[in-house]
Amino acid sequence: xxxxxxxxxxxxxxxxxxxxxxxxxxxxxxxxxxxxxxxxxxxxxxxxxxxxxxxxxxxxxxxxxxxxxxxxxxxxxxxxxxxxxxxxxxxxxxxxxxxxxxxxxxxxxxxxxxxxxxxxxxxxxxxxxxxxxxxxxxxxxxxxxxxxxxxxxxxxxxxxxxxxxxxxxxxxxxxxxxxxxxxxxxxxxxxxxxxxxxxxxxxxxxxxxxxxxxxxxxxxxxxxxxxxxxxxxxxxxxxxxxxxxxxxxxxxxxxxxxxxxxxxxxxxxxxxxxxxxxxxxxxxxxxxxxxxxxxxxxxxxxxxxxxxxxxxxxxxxxxxxxxxxxxxxxxxxxxxxxxxxxxxxxxxxxx
Amino acid sequence: xxxxxxxxxxxxxxxxxxxxxxxxxxxxxxxxxxxxxxxxxxxxxxxxxxxxxxxxxxxxxxxxxxxxxxxxxxxxxxxxxxxxxxxxxxxxxxxxxxxxxxxxxxxxxxxxxxxxxxxxxxxxxxxxxxxxxxxxxxxxxxxxxxxxxxxxxxxxxxxxxxxxxxxxxxxxxxxxxxxxxxxxxxxxxxxxxxxxxxxxxxxxxxxxxxxxxxxxxxxxxxxxxxxxxxxxxxxxxxxxxxxxxxxxxxxxxxxxxxxxxxxxxxxxxxxxxxxxxxxxxxxxxxxxxxxxxxxxxxxxxxxxxxxxxxxxxxxxxxxxxxxxxxxxxxxxxxxxxxxxxxxxxxxxxxx
Numbered sequence: 001x002x003x004x005x006x007x008x009x010x011x012x013x014x015x016x017x018x019x020x021x022x023x024x025x026x027x028x029x030x031x032x033x034x035x036x037x038x039x040x041x042x043x044x045x046x047x048x049x050x051x052x053x054x055x056x057x058x059x060x061x062x063x064x065x066x067x068x069x070x071x072x073x074x075x076x077x078x079x080x081x082x083x084x085x086x087x088x089x090x091x092x093x094x095x096x097x098x099x100x101x102x103x104x105x106x107x108x109x110x111x112x113x114x115x116x117x118x119x120x121x122x123x124x125x126x127x128x129x130x131x132x133x134x135x136x137x138x139x140x141x142x143x144x145x146x147x148x149x150x151x152x153x154x155x156x157x158x159x160x161x162x163x164x165x166x167x168x169x170x171x172x173x174x175x176x177x178x179x180x181x182x183x184x185x186x187x188x189x190x191x192x193x194x195x196x197x198x199x200x201x202x203x204x205x206x207x208x209x210x211x212x213x214x215x216x217x218x219x220x221x222x223x224x225x226x227x228x229x230x231x232x233x234x235x236x237x238x239x240x241x242x243x244x245x246x247x248x249x250x251x252x253x254x255x256x257x258x259x260x261x262x263x264x265x266x267x268x269x270x271x272x273x274x275x276x277x278x279x280x281x282x283x284x285x286x287x288x289x290x291x292x293x294x295x296x297x298x299x300x301x302x303x304x305x306x307x308x309x310x311x312x313x314x315x316x317x318x319x320x321x322x323x324x325x326x327x328x329x330x331x332x333x334x335x336x337x338x339x340x341x342x343x344x345x346x347x348x349x350x351x
Numbered sequence: 352x353x354x355x356x357x358x359x360x361x362x363x364x365x366x367x368x369x370x371x372x373x374x375x376x377x378x379x380x381x382x383x384x385x386x387x388x389x390x391x392x393x394x395x396x397x398x399x400x401x402x403x404x405x406x407x408x409x410x411x412x413x414x415x416x417x418x419x420x421x422x423x424x425x426x427x428x429x430x431x432x433x434x435x436x437x438x439x440x441x442x443x444x445x446x447x448x449x450x451x452x453x454x455x456x457x458x459x460x461x462x463x464x465x466x467x468x469x470x471x472x473x474x475x476x477x478x479x480x481x482x483x484x485x486x487x488x489x490x491x492x493x494x495x496x497x498x499x500x501x502x503x504x505x506x507x508x509x510x511x512x513x514x515x516x517x518x519x520x521x522x523x524x525x526x527x528x529x530x531x532x533x534x535x536x537x538x539x540x541x542x543x544x545x546x547x548x549x550x551x552x553x554x555x556x557x558x559x560x561x562x563x564x565x566x567x568x569x570x571x572x573x574x575x576x577x578x579x580x581x582x583x584x585x586x587x588x589x590x591x592x593x594x595x596x597x598x599x600x601x602x603x604x605x606x607x608x609x610x611x612x613x614x615x616x617x618x619x620x621x622x623x624x625x626x627x628x629x630x631x632x633x634x635x636x637x638x639x640x641x642x643x644x645x646x647x648x649x650x651x652x653x654x655x656x657x658x659x660x661x662x663x664x665x666x667x668x669x670x671x672x673x674x675x676x677x678x679x680x681x682x683x684x685x686x687x688x689x690x691x692x693x694x695x696x697x698x699x700x701x702x
Binding site: 075151165167239243249252287 | 423427428461503508518551584587593594598601602603604605608623625629633636641644645649650655659660
């Protein structure tokens with residue numbers, strides 16, 4: 001079951017919950033706006049759903065409520081920032097604006113960021129740059145997390161290591177948003193909570209056997225999530241994961257060496273300007289052509305035509321604009337509890 | 352069966368075969384040197400093995416024998432080149448040197464290249480930059496090839512879309528070299544030639560069923576190679592493939608729109624200088640730490656400890672230096688035939 005809500009009402013609720021937990025208003029405006037934009041593109045796991053997680057982090061001082069990032073290095077084209085555990089949506093908004101301005105000047109720009117707090121839905125961020133004609137790559141890891149074993153190993157060591165790339169096409173941006181493991185920590189927790197095994201063997205138990213059982217996460221020693229490719233060709237997902245940790249931690253000169261123990265995000269962000277290569281029109285001509293060829297590809301199942309990453313986000317966004325923003329029941333329950341705690345009234349669902 | 356040869360003897364043979372087919376000496380020196388370096392790191396499929404494929408391409412004029420690339424755009428940090436179908440090893444050597452010099456000056460640099468000929472083993476190229484302290488990313492596609500269907504589709508559309516990243520560590524570089532499909536076109540051809548099915552369902556027949564049968568490549572309509580993740584989570588490999596085609600073709604303003612029909616390579620090359628982020632020592636501290644943790648991870652099979660990408664290349668290189676360069680029998684047969692055609696004598700194997 002889901003309900004739809006007015007986007008302004010949801011934004012106001014999210015913003016007020018965040019400011020109520022101590023976040024300064026200018027930052028709460030940005031975080032709330034991006035969370036609602038995330039819900040609008042249909043990524044309900046990373047939208048207003050995050051507020052009940054952020055509120056206790058703000059109250060405990062684990063998510064910084066005020067101040068700014070530190071610039072550790074700035075070579076114009078390359079930068080290194082310390083996020084000081086500020087809200088990731090705020091840090092990434094500053095980082096994106098900086099990198100887009102630099103890319104407009106130099107053709108491209110990249111930034112490593114250490115010690116941001118959670119940066120939310122990567123597609124909601126890459127989409128901002130793609131809508132403005134840029135190619136935008138974001139990778140993130142949490143050096144305090146160990147959930148994925150190296151291929152051939154049994155002990156969790158890496159995070160799922162999400163990465164995303166957004167880029168322009170004529171109809172709407174292509175939004176690739178994936179990670180180096182088959183599934184994610186939040187999906188594993190969801191399956192543990194609901195008692196439902198995975199449909200496929202996406203987990204690895206602590207003896208190195210693939211399993212559908214999410215509860216191997218809770219054994220001692222701990223099991224792990226399999227890398228992309230699983231038992232069959234998981235060396236490919238492992239390689240992807242190593243690349244993300246290198247970009248986000250080695251370039252940031254902060255990572256597993258420092259063994260941080262709090263929830264944090266290391267980030268690598270890069271923005272490229274197609275105008276500085278072969279031009280934006282030529283760029284779109286290629287992406288439009290390939291996207292059309294993908295969508296026209298004869299599907300395995302006639303009821304499920306081939307989708308290009310970003311197609312579902314565009315549909316969800318159109319539906320959000322015309323009918324209101326979807327909040328799924330599980331999220332609604334948690335957000336409502338959070339609102340009650342804060343003495344705030346939940347908005348009324350549309351229709 | 353394999354035999355080992357003196358590296359200078361192999362280099363001379365490769366160089367003479369290439370010049371004999373019309374390639375000018377300065378370029379043949381570079382191509383032959385990189386082919387032997389590829390054999391030295393154990394990638395026997397892409398070393399001197401390629402010469403019997405390059406010779407007819409040179410003779411037919413499909414691989415350009417003389418001249419240079421064209422610079423289409425140069426914005427210092429970003430560049431676009433036309434490779435004029437020159438030998439890819441030569442084009443990439445020029446491109447790498449240019450990007451390393453620019454990265455040293457600006458912190459990073461990237462280049463899209465259209466219409467190179469085959470660029471060989473990506474690791475042999477990224478290794479050059481990694482040995483000099485840089486992070487080097489290379490992706491390549493062939494807009495004339497259609498071998499991998501989009502996830503959910505049945506018609507081959509994309510190339511396997513290899514990508515590689517090499518980066519510094521204290522003992523030896525990490526060399527990730529992978530692609531967006533489970534297996535490669537050359538592996539499929541090898542299995543067709545030997546009549547051996549794949550051990551796992553890595554192919555997709557033209558009706559959309561996964562299969563171990565490599566000969567689905569030869570049906571009408573053609574079958575395809577499954578993307579990384581296969582039927583289970585192939586949307587992740589599909590996304591990776593789209594990203595490679597975007598970087599190599601959309602940024603290069605040349606790709607499937609132009610529908611080229613000859614063997615060619617589009618390339619995206621990027622070099623980053625850790626000194627322009629958090630410093631090279633700090634970079635290596637992180638990569639050394641993670642590499643050590645991977646290697647110390649309790650393995651599923653005690654006889655097969657966890658390897659970091661690049662470990663096998665380092666061992667192969669050490670063995671090549673002390674015992675000579677391995678040439679496998681299948682390669683030896685083809686190279687010997689090529690030598691006979693050219694009136695050249697094969698070197699004598701070592702011991």
